[in-house]
Amino acid sequence: xxxxxxxxxxxxxxxxxxxxxxxxxxxxxxxxxxxxxxxxxxxxxxxxxxxxxxxxxxxxxxxxxxxxxxxxxxxxxxxxxxxxxxxxxxxxxxxxxxxxxxxxxxxxxxxxxxxxxxxxxxxxxxxxxxxxxxxxxxxxxxxxxxxxxxxxxxxxxxxxxxxxxxxxxxxxxxxxxxxxxxxxxxxxxxxxxxxxxxxxxxxxxxxxxxxxxxxxxxxxxxxxxxxxxxxxxxxxxxxxxxxxxxxxxxxxxxxxxxxxxxxxxxxxxxxxxxxxxxxxxxxxxx
Amino acid sequence: xxxxxxxxxxxxxxxxxxxxxxxxxxxxxxxxxxxxxxxxxxxxxxxxxxxxxxxxxxxxxxxxxxxxxxxxxxxxxxxxxxxxxxxxxxxxxxxxxxxxxxxxxxxxxxxxxxxxxxxxxxxxxxxxxxxxxxxxxxxxxxxxxxxxxxxxxxxxxxxxxxxxxxxxxxxxxxxxxxxxxxxxxxxxxxxxxxxxxxxxxxxxxxxxxxxxxxxxxxxxxxxxxxxxxxxxxxxxxxxxxxxxxxxxxxxxxxxxxxxxxxxxxxxxxxx
Numbered sequence: 222x223x224x225x226x227x228x229x230x231x232x233x234x235x236x237x238x239x240x241x242x243x244x245x246x247x248x249x250x251x252x253x254x255x256x257x258x259x260x261x262x263x264x265x266x267x268x269x270x271x272x273x274x275x276x277x278x279x280x281x282x283x284x285x286x287x288x289x290x291x292x293x294x295x296x297x298x299x300x301x302x303x304x305x306x307x308x309x310x311x312x313x314x315x316x317x318x319x320x321x322x323x324x325x326x327x328x329x330x331x332x333x334x335x336x337x338x339x340x341x342x343x344x345x346x347x348x349x350x351x352x353x354x355x356x357x358x359x360x361x362x363x364x365x366x367x368x369x370x371x372x373x374x375x376x377x378x379x380x381x382x383x384x385x386x387x388x389x390x391x392x393x394x395x396x397x398x399x400x401x402x403x404x405x406x407x408x409x410x411x412x413x414x415x416x417x418x419x420x421x422x423x424x425x426x427x428x429x430x431x432x433x434x435x436x437x438x439x440x441x442x443x444x445x446x447x448x449x450x451x452x453x454x455x456x457x458x459x460x461x462x463x464x465x466x467x468x469x470x471x472x473x474x475x476x477x478x479x480x481x482x483x484x485x486x487x488x489x490x491x492x493x494x495x496x497x498x499x500x501x502x503x504x505x506x507x
Numbered sequence: 508x509x510x511x512x513x514x515x516x517x518x519x520x521x522x523x524x525x526x527x528x529x530x531x532x533x534x535x536x537x538x539x540x541x542x543x544x545x546x547x548x549x550x551x552x553x554x555x556x557x558x559x560x561x562x563x564x565x566x567x568x569x570x571x572x573x574x575x576x577x578x579x580x581x582x583x584x585x586x587x588x589x590x591x592x593x594x595x596x597x598x599x600x601x602x603x604x605x606x607x608x609x610x611x612x613x614x615x616x617x618x619x620x621x622x623x624x625x626x627x628x629x630x631x632x633x634x635x636x637x638x639x640x641x642x643x644x645x646x647x648x649x650x651x652x653x654x655x656x657x658x659x660x661x662x663x664x665x666x667x668x669x670x671x672x673x674x675x676x677x678x679x680x681x682x683x684x685x686x687x688x689x690x691x692x693x694x695x696x697x698x699x700x701x702x703x704x705x706x707x708x709x710x711x712x713x714x715x716x717x718x719x720x721x722x723x724x725x726x727x728x729x730x731x732x733x734x735x736x737x738x739x740x741x742x743x744x745x746x747x748x749x750x751x752x753x754x755x756x757x758x759x760x761x762x763x764x765x766x767x768x769x770x771x772x773x774x775x776x777x778x
Contacts, residue, residue: 321524322769431776
């Protein structure tokens with residue numbers, strides 16, 4: 222198919238038009254508007270970096286950013302540890318491995334919004350009931366403080382995503398040659414020695430993939446945030462994605478929200494790229 | 508050497524699975540209780556299986572219609588993503604020019620752009636052209652779904668020999684015929700993967716429909732669920748019945764296609 226041929230462009234046109242109109246043009250417009258005083262209808266002046274300067278002095282945005290960063294770090298660690306443990310269990314010689322895979326993966330098929338509502342009930346009502354029954358106050362009043370809201374989100378995300386990450390680890394674990402582990406067993410290696418010397422190094426690439434996925438998923442989290450805590454109490458569990466939405470559609474501050482969206486894009490793109498770059502480099506050394 | 512059955516791991520696995528399922532257990536048992544009963548005990552089974560909550564939630568959610576809206580949007584969007592992305596990936600993989608490399612790079616790079624970064628101008632521009640409707644939503648899903656889909660198709664197409672295309676050209680077939688009669692059928696396994704991955708996110712998507720579809724009677728399940736939940740915040744028995752109803756279609760789908768779904772997700776993630 223020559224580049225200049227009719228069929229080449231015929232095959233590409235539908236996706237090019239939609240990607241252009243849905244992603245590229247809005248991104249460019251967003252960058253443009255971020256330097257203006259756009260109110261969603263019209264633009265009267267260029268304001269240079271004024272919106273950007275304002276954002277870095279705004280407590281609400283910086284709080285949301287910091288909350289997102291903390292949440293992402295804790296979630297990435299937990300999701301990967303749990304995901305790997307689940308994968309090790311279901312790839313070992315046990316009878317229930319197929320049904321276990323099916324169960325652990327299930328939450329990923331249900332939308333984040335619905336999962337958040339279910340967990341809102343569990344944290345506020347079921348936790349409360351258990352707390353009262355056991356006389357343990359730590360289980361009462363969940364989601365009503367910043368701290369319990371934070372851990373609520375972490376638990377929800379770990380429960381949801383660990384099964385997804387498990388699938389990735391499984392595909393790498395199944396690639397570990399059996400001769401290697403059997404040889405180690407004959408040499409008298411314990412389970413943990415096998416894990417450390419054979420299995421972990423061979424599944425290291427899985428960590429690259431799953432870290433990329435967990436990072437982008439946790440950083441861009443919106444649905445679960447909205448349905449579990451709605452950012453409360455007092456916006457203290459509001460993450461960046463939600464903060465941008467609020468600025469744009471609740472406070473109708475379009476130019477300012479556009480600048481936040483540009484910053485968000487730069488953060489997401491740069492951490493994704495750096496992370497892949499570092500992990501790729503580390504893999505080669507192994 | 509056959510290793511012996513590992514009982515401690517088996518039991519650990521089953522206990523974890525029960526923990527994994529417990530949110531669903533709590534949701535279902537409470538959806539069958541009356542408002543009063545829920546206050547006395549959240550964790551026990553209901554005294555009597557009472558489906559009144561479901562009847563009420565079914566009506567309030569306008570369930571069949573909402574389900575139909577979700578199915579319509581998902582099926583049309585995913586179908587078009589499969590058709591258009593495979594065509595594009597075919598053109599890009601069979602033509603090794605600078606233009607193809609550049610366009611492929613653009614498609615892949617677009618994956619780095621978070622939705623929130625394009626959301627505001629997207630909605631204002633589409634609003635100006637009165638495209639905040641179902642057609643507009645499907646068009647947007649093609650734009651957001653094509654990157655990963657093209658990436659996956661491209662990887663598979665590289666391994667399909669060009670001699671097939673050449674033989675068909677000699678037989679007098681044009682590109683359109685070659686693609687639909689020879690190449691596309693060979694892409695079936697990856698089409699299933701692309702279909703599954705796009706179905707999962709489009710079916711569950713809340714934010715985009717919430718911004719695009721504001722007409723009553725056209726809402727998808729997540730959208731309707733949000734409003735329903737807002738109305739019944741204080742009435743958990745109804746809210747939980749609604750949530751259970753919304754999950755049932757997914758569980759049925761998962762039951763029939765679990766092998767393909769798990770395989771599709773693994774392929775999509777690892778590639």
